[in-house]
Amino acid sequence: GAVVSQHPSWVICKSGTSVKIECRSLDFQATTMFWYRQFPKQSLMLMATSNEGSKATYEQGVEKDKFLINHASLTLSTLTVTSAHPEDSSFYICNPADRVGYGYTFGSGTRLTVV
């Protein structure tokens, strides 16, 4: 089965700083990466979709300049939360997929707390 590694599992940062979250697909090549956000007691909401080597596509209401996504390789994608504010505190989860359909394994998530 697909193996996905996401780091860090939790991070606390000061308001105004930036945080980078890494997601790696360890045993398959992720041509597509989905990034989700989950607020407490709510479901997963898609933030953005990126294809390897291309710019990410953001869902309505998600600021592309705040949430920078880099998908430069088939095994690594990063999400950088820039100028973080307390309202960005959430659980961020990656979901890599390949062309064949491996897309049902999620990362373990990153809990971001902005103080």
Place this chain on the structure above:
Amino acid sequence: QKEVEQDPGPLSVPEGAIVSLNCTYSNSAFQYFMWYRQYSRKGPELLMYTYSSGNKEDGRFTAQVDKSSKYISLFIRDSQPSDSATYLCAMSGTGFQKLVFGTGTRLLVSP
């Protein structure tokens, strides 16, 4: 109206009970249906994956899809306290597309 509706619960059952979890959806284009289990502060874990209508069984878990009614179910037999978690249904259209999730049902299985 949300694309996927799911009762948030909580659903409390005694150990050994049969659990029924359900989702309804409105988009007839959905072809792929998944059930995920999510423990607190963890990423979702894929439990069952079904394409189109029909039933699928894996151990204590059975997934059913009724596309004519736009209704999917997950049954858990002989429920265990370790099954206590939030169960999310998810679905997507033809080919691999983004997943649309239900809100999740919190299940509590008491010893």
